[in-house]
Amino acid sequence: MNKLLSILIILFAITGMFCPGVSAEESAVNAPAETLHKTQTPAQEEHFAAETKLPQTCEQIPDMPQNPLSEKLRITKYDYSNPLKIPIYLHIEKHYRTNGDTKPGEEFTFVAERNVYYNGELLVKRGEKTTAKLTHFIRRGMNGIPSILILEGFQFENLDPNKLDGKFIKRGFDNTLFVLPLKWALTPLYPLGSFSNIIIGCEARISPKDDIIIYYYPEWVVD
Amino acid sequence: MKKIFIIIFALILGMNSALAYELSNEELLQNISIQNLIDSIAYDMLNVAQIKQRMIFTYDKESKKKLLKCNESLTKREILIYGDAIQKIADKNELAALIAREIVKADSSYWGYFKGYIGSAQVRFAPKKYEIYFDSAAVDLMVKAGYNPVGMITFLHKVYPQRRTDFISTSNLTSKRVMYVYEYIYKTYPEFLVNNAYRENKYYQNFLLTSTANRAKFYEKMRTHSDEKIKYE
Numbered sequence: 001m002n003k004l005l006s007i008l009i010i011l012f013a014i015t016g017m018f019c020p021g022v023s024a025e026e027s028a029v030n031a032p033a034e035t036l037h038k039t040q041t042p043a044q045e046e047h048f049a050a051e052t053k054l055p056q057t058c059e060q061i062p063d064m065p066q067n068p069l070s071e072k073l074r075i076t077k078y079d080y081s082n083p084l085k086i087p088i089y090l091h092i093e094k095h096y097r098t099n100g101d102t103k104p105g106e107e108f109t110f111v112a113e114r115n116v117y118y119n120g121e122l123l124v125k126r127g128e129k130t131t132a133k134l135t136h137f138i139r140r141g142m143n144g145i146p147s148i149l150i151l152e153g154f155q156f157e158n159l160d161p162n163k164l165d166g167k168f169i170k171r172g173f174d175n176t177l178f179v180l181p182l183k184w185a186l187t188p189l190y191p192l193g194s195f196s197n198i199i200i201g202c203e204a205r206i207s208p209k210d211d212i213i214i215y216y217y218p219e220w221v222v223d
Numbered sequence: 224m225k226k227i228f229i230i231i232f233a234l235i236l237g238m239n240s241a242l243a244y245e246l247s248n249e250e251l252l253q254n255i256s257i258q259n260l261i262d263s264i265a266y267d268m269l270n271v272a273q274i275k276q277r278m279i280f281t282y283d284k285e286s287k288k289k290l291l292k293c294n295e296s297l298t299k300r301e302i303l304i305y306g307d308a309i310q311k312i313a314d315k316n317e318l319a320a321l322i323a324r325e326i327v328k329a330d331s332s333y334w335g336y337f338k339g340y341i342g343s344a345q346v347r348f349a350p351k352k353y354e355i356y357f358d359s360a361a362v363d364l365m366v367k368a369g370y371n372p373v374g375m376i377t378f379l380h381k382v383y384p385q386r387r388t389d390f391i392s393t394s395n396l397t398s399k400r401v402m403y404v405y406e407y408i409y410k411t412y413p414e415f416l417v418n419n420a421y422r423e424n425k426y427y428q429n430f431l432l433t434s435t436a437n438r439a440k441f442y443e444k445m446r447t448h449s450d451e452k453i454k455y456e
Contacts, residue, residue, distance in 0.1 A: 074369055075271045103450070105410075136360055141352050145345050148334075150360075165273070169334060176341050 075162060075222055082219030085165075088124055088156075089113040090212040098137070098147040098172070098203045106134045108151060110212065118218050123158050130154050132168065144175025146201035154214055162222040165215040172202035258282040261304055264315070265322045268368040278302060278329040280322070282309070300329045311382050313426065316365070316374025321382075323361035323368075323375075331357075351394050358400055359407040366415075372408050373415055376401055377426040380433075399455040401430060402437045409441075 090110040109131050116124035131153075138148040154166040179199050187193035206212075258281075265280045277300060284306035302325040312318045328346070331353070335342030346353050358379070362372040383397040408415055421427040431438070437455045444453055 075367065076369075078270055080270075080273075135363070136356050138352060138356050141349060143345070143349060145349055145352060148356075165275075171335065174336055174341055176345055177336065180341075180344070 077221065077223040079221035080217075082217070084219050085215040085217050086116060086118055086123070087213050087215055088116050090130070090214065091208050091210060092206045092212070093129070093208070095205070095207050097205045098140075098149060102134070102137055102147075102149075104134050104137050107131045108134065108206070110154070112156075113211075116216070118216075123216070124156050128156065130156055132166070140172060140201035140203060142197050142200060144177070144179040144199050144201045146172030146174050146176075147204040148172070149204045149206070159216055160222070163217045163220045165217070168212060168214065170204045170206055172204040175199055175201050254282065254284055257284075257309065260318070261322065264319050264368075265302070265326065268319070268323060268326060268364055271368045272326075272364050274326065274330055276300070276330050276333045278326065280304065282306075284309075300332060302326070302329055308382065311378075313377070313381075314374065316371045317378040317381075319365050319368065319370040320361060320372075320375040320378040323364040323370075324357050326364060327357045327360040328353075349393070351389070351392065354395050354400060355403050358404050362404060362407055362412070366412055371415060371420055372404075372412055373419060373421040373427065375404050376408070376430055377421065377424060379404060380430045381426055396456070398434065398437065402434060402441065402453075402455045405434070405438070406441055409445075 090112055093109040093111055096108065109129055112124045112126055112128045112130070115122060115126045132151040133153045134149060135152045136148075136150040140147040149170045151168040151170070152166055153161070154164055154168075155161055156164075179196050182199075183193045183196040185193075186196060261280050261282055268274075269278075279300070280302045281304070283303050302322070304321065304325075308321060309318075312321065331346060332343040333339045335345070358375065362375050365372045365375060379397060379401045383400070385397050386392065386394075389396045389399070419427075437453075440453050440455070443449075444451070
């Protein structure tokens, strides 16, 4: 019996040593993309292209916004060697709380709380208003996940927007802080732990009392 | 019995040496060139978008892990780009799309309490909620770094499989995600669709073909100036 067992083990080991590490199917999947594409003949490719080609105007419907924003955003040259940063204190003009109607694209108005000087020059005057746009919004959800607001595009009259740390992220209160310990505590009492999933996170709020600080880097070279 | 153990031990030792793998010079150079390309695109994006969080990028050719399951992005801020993913990349825009998505994910791992631990946990157990944000923020990143965001559409379209439903699922249907990216580009960077460099691209054409019903819904929404959220299929 022992001999039979040892022969089987040796055979198994030898076949394992010499068999290829990757199966034929796997190697086909892992083959470079070019070799896979070559399985289609040029005639088939032409036919496919002709069949699927849509009219040039298919995406150009009348109300398409013409917004050359991307060219303004483009930075081609940068030098971040100087770490000097100047805080700009802001507060929101009106209290805001996220809700079901919150959508990216909304504009928020902020007011400067203090004068901001650099080298004796007034950069931001107290009371100066600026707007920021809600670029992304993550809705609150189960397991205590809060709403998240991401505001960008702060603009001031005398400041280069490329030198502004102009991203403001506001999260609602994280109920996950309670959900996770509750879930762990209730897990032995199956299925009570799963009920903690239904705890919803909080909405994000921005109050005029909240201090919002964004930083300006005057010595950065950004072009 | 002793003999059997000795034989097994000898075989295990032999197998290890037989499976030892040495990189040839060509393979090594190829890996270095891919790593350099990834680093070049990634650090350019970080600098241009002025992302102040630290993260690194590692090309992992040998890994057979599930495609794009880069959880290290959240825990160690090490973005792993697997060889499997690279094989599906057709151009620099698509590579930029892959990297940009992971940069946004790693950046978000710094949010929230306990130095981002809670925020990262939320992304881990409810990725569906964050996927759309990662995709659209990655589009912003691509545009800032000078890449064509339509590459994100072809990238998602080629790489992610299509499930039957996302009703009880940790991720959205890929067709939905691609449509949200299309919608985002349409509203935010329309010039890329008006002068679409991907018009003749077969993957993009396939996206147009497979998204006909969804795009019809979206165009109708734009025509009627409706604010309602579209239920993409």
